[in-house]
Amino acid sequence: MSTSTSSTTPLLSLRGINKSFGAVHVLKGVDLDVWPGKVTALVGDNGAGKSTLIKGIAGIYSFDSGSYTFEGQQVEVTNPKQANALGIEVVYQDLALCDNLDVVQNLYLGREATSGVILDETLMERKATETLKGLSVRTLKSVRMKVSSLSGGQRQTVAIARAVLWNSKLVILDEPTAALGVAQTEQVLQLVRRLADAGLAVILISHNMNDVIRVADNVAALYLGQMAAQVPSESLSHGQIVELITAGRSGDLGLKAPDKEVVA
Amino acid sequence: MTTTTATPASETLEAGGLGGAVRDYVDRLRGGDTGSLPAVLGFLVLVILFSATSDVFSSKLNWANLLNQSAAYIFIAMGLVFVLLLGEIDLGAGYTAGTSAAIMGVVMTQKGYAWPIAVVACLVTGAVIGFTIGLLVARLGIPSFVVTLAYFLGLQGVLLLVIGEGGTIPIRDETILAVNNNNLTPLLGWALFVVVVGGYAAITFGNLARRRSAGLPTTAPAVVLAKIGTLGVLLGGATLLLNQERSVNPALNSLKGVPIIVPITIVFVVGLTFLLTRTSFGRHVYAVGGNAEAARRAGINVANIKITCFVIGSTLAAIGGILIASRDNSVSPTSGGSQTLLLSVAAAVIGGTSLFGGKGRVIDAVVGGLVIGVIYNGLPLITSKAGIQFVVTAGVLLLAASVDAIARRRAAASGR
Ligand SMILES: Nc1ncnc2c1ncn2[C@@H]1O[C@H](COP(=O)(O)OP(=O)(O)O)[C@@H](O)[C@H]1O
Ligand SMILES: [Mg+2]
Numbered sequence: 001m002s003t004s005t006s007s008t009t010p011l012l013s014l015r016g017i018n019k020s021f022g023a024v025h026v027l028k029g030v031d032l033d034v035w036p037g038k039v040t041a042l043v044g045d046n047g048a049g050k051s052t053l054i055k056g057i058a059g060i061y062s063f064d065s066g067s068y069t070f071e072g073q074q075v076e077v078t079n080p081k082q083a084n085a086l087g088i089e090v091v092y093q094d095l096a097l098c099d100n101l102d103v104v105q106n107l108y109l110g111r112e113a114t115s116g117v118i119l120d121e122t123l124m125e126r127k128a129t130e131t132l133k134g135l136s137v138r139t140l141k142s143v144r145m146k147v148s149s150l151s152g153g154q155r156q157t158v159a160i161a162r163a164v165l166w167n168s169k170l171v172i173l174d175e176p177t178a179a180l181g182v183a184q185t186e187q188v189l190q191l192v193r194r195l196a197d198a199g200l201a202v203i204l205i206s207h208n209m210n211d212v213i214r215v216a217d218n219v220a221a222l223y224l225g226q227m228a229a230q231v232p233s234e235s236l237s238h239g240q241i242v243e244l245i246t247a248g249r250s251g252d253l254g255l256k257a258p259d260k261e262v263v264a
Numbered sequence: 265m266t267t268t269t270a271t272p273a274s275e276t277l278e279a280g281g282l283g284g285a286v287r288d289y290v291d292r293l294r295g296g297d298t299g300s301l302p303a304v305l306g307f308l309v310l311v312i313l314f315s316a317t318s319d320v321f322s323s324k325l326n327w328a329n330l331l332n333q334s335a336a337y338i339f340i341a342m343g344l345v346f347v348l349l350l351g352e353i354d355l356g357a358g359y360t361a362g363t364s365a366a367i368m369g370v371v372m373t374q375k376g377y378a379w380p381i382a383v384v385a386c387l388v389t390g391a392v393i394g395f396t397i398g399l400l401v402a403r404l405g406i407p408s409f410v411v412t413l414a415y416f417l418g419l420q421g422v423l424l425l426v427i428g429e430g431g432t433i434p435i436r437d438e439t440i441l442a443v444n445n446n447n448l449t450p451l452l453g454w455a456l457f458v459v460v461v462g463g464y465a466a467i468t469f470g471n472l473a474r475r476r477s478a479g480l481p482t483t484a485p486a487v488v489l490a491k492i493g494t495l496g497v498l499l500g501g502a503t504l505l506l507n508q509e510r511s512v513n514p515a516l517n518s519l520k521g522v523p524i525i526v527p528i529t530i531v532f533v534v535g536l537t538f539l540l541t542r543t544s545f546g547r548h549v550y551a552v553g554g555n556a557e558a559a560r561r562a563g564i565n566v567a568n569i570k571i572t573c574f575v576i577g578s579t580l581a582a583i584g585g586i587l588i589a590s591r592d593n594s595v596s597p598t599s600g601g602s603q604t605l606l607l608s609v610a611a612a613v614i615g616g617t618s619l620f621g622g623k624g625r626v627i628d629a630v631v632g633g634l635v636i637g638v639i640y641n642g643l644p645l646i647t648s649k650a651g652i653q654f655v656v657t658a659g660v661l662l663l664a665a666s667v668d669a670i671a672r673r674r675a676a677a678s679g680r
Contacts, residue, residue, distance in 0.1 A: 080563060081563055084563070096555070096557065096561040097558055100554035100555075105547060105550075105551075109558070110562030117543055117544075118543065119542055122480060123478075125480055148676075
């Protein structure tokens with residue numbers, strides 16, 4: 001897989017991305033490539049800038065400078081609707097679901113199917129059922145259950161299904177397994193893998209090295225707002241990923257040691 | 265893991281028929297989803313209590329009275345449902361009713377315009393009040409509690425200024441007076457009965473057929489029939505009762521029939537329920553109340569939804585004002601004041617609408633409004649002490665809020 005990574009063209013390419021919040025320079029010249037059919041793990045310590053980076057990709061923030069290329073086209077994404085129109089969907093860390101609505105209602109929230117002014121409930125329910133079936137989700141008793149009655153894993157599944165309902169091309173998952181138990185984590189990871197196998201590009205933010213090694217094809221490590229390295233995951237060991245996260249470098253990989261530069 | 269995606273609860277329910285539906289309902293109750301049950305039980309207990317202690321209460325005349333007395337609270341409460349669904353509150357709703365009614369009075373009685381113009385002026389007053397509340401809450405981000413507390417005081421002042429210290433504006437227009445005083449002919453009453461029960465049956469069976477043809481799980485027909493039957497018996501009984509002569513001196517002044525306010529209320533309940541449950545707007549209202557951040561990320565314009573709900577809420581309060589004016593034959597500086605707001609909030613909450621947002625229905629306002637109507641109507645028949653009436657009303661509001669809070673905690677515990 002590492003060889004094919006370089007041969008196909010990326011779906012999303014970021015080059016030299018900068019983003020500041022006031023005086024805080026959060027993203028410093030970040031490059032990132034994301035390929036269709038592959039899971040790209042975005043790793044980095046707390047505060048490294050992962051969430052900021054994906055919010056920029058999703059159009060919630062706009063980057064200060066740098067180039068944003070999607071399907072070979074240079075694009076300007078300044079609001080979430082534009083990102084959605086490109087086929088970019090985000091599953092946020094804090095699940096963006098409404099507890100008081102049922103599964104179908106959540107899947108279609110903000111993009112309800114209507115005939116005239118009337119909600120087309122039968123169409124939405126049928127398609128929701130199909131989508132969940134397509135993702136091999138078998139744990140939901142009914143698509144008309146309120147989301148508040150679902151387990152953490154089921155909620156995460158709904159959030160992911162919501163992201164793929166729209167013929168999306170890129171699905172971004174911000175720590176989808178952070179709050180889950182072992183069995184539920186397994187479920188969600190399998191689902192993430194199936195998304196990529198179905199041809200979607202996936203960005204997976206995770207703090208869990210086992211998750212990363214299990215499902216990612218490619219690892220991108222952010223260190224204090226800089227992209228330390230983006231490399232195929234098979235070429236990395238568990239320890240190397242940890243070094244990239246904590247020190248920004250590991251052997252030949254990663255950022256140059258700042259200390260040496262000062263000495264030289 | 266071998267079952268298909270959706271083996272929906274309702275599919276098992278079809279197999280279980282009525283028994284399954286009952287079990288399902290009990291499960292929901294246990295999970296804290298009480299719906300209108302506390303209100304219906306409260307209604308029955310109160311009716312039995314008041315009937316036992318007062319002969320007047322269960323008289324034919326009083327039943328019609330009760331509907332007319334409750335109407336204003338029901339309309340203000342229907343408006344409050346929209347605001348409460350957002351997790352917001354409108355403490356100014358009572359005086360919005362009073363002020364809007366005063367504007368109607370000025371336009372009609374003092375300026376001499378026809379009633380439709382006066383009604384439009386009244387509704388516009390309500391809408392403008394709601395719009396400004398909405399702007400302050402949604403755009404400036406001031407808590408609705410504070411904004412509407414200011415409106416509560418401010419509108420009380422405006423009402424006083426419009427009417428003039430100690431004055432009242434008489435309402436003499438026949439149409440406006442008819443709205444909350446007159447009755448349908450017995451024949452029209454039965455026609456209404458047929459339309460309502462038939463319409464309900466048509467809609468539920470239509471839904472059933474649509475879901476079945478789409479291959480989706482459906483409710484058992486027995487359950488649907490039982491619901492239609494219950495509605496038919498209740499409304500049939502009420503129509504029969506209201507169609508009887510209730511005048512003390514029928515030869516002089518016959519008094520019978522379903523109050524005109526009943527079909528008017530039904531039209532609003534159906535229309536507003538449609539808006540909340542069958543349109544994207546309604547779906548977005550629930551979403552904003554359930555999780556405003558999720559709604560925002562789903563591309564919903566949260567501020568616009570909030571502003572629209574406040575406009576709807578205050579416009580319905582203005583209609584409540586028309587009903588108060590119609591009932592009182594006048595508008596005074598106390599119209600919409602005193603306990604009006606408290607009773608209306610209580611109506612919505614007793615009916616099952618949550619103070620925490622995201623949960624509630626238009627029909628809650630009607631069920632809760634009838635409970636409030638019974639208390640308001642029955643208490644003076646038992647005791648003439650205003651103090652007791654205040655204390656009881658406050659107690660009922662607290663009780664309803666407690667039921668709401670407990671239901672919420674149970675729901676959190678059982679994951680519903
Ligand atoms: N809206 C914001 N305003 C100011 N600083 C922010 C904002 N969002 C993030 N930051 C800062 O940017 C840095 C990166 O944050 P974030 O992208 O959330 O990191 P991560 O998701 O990798 O933990 C942190 O130092 C954080 O304090
Ligand atoms: Mg983060």
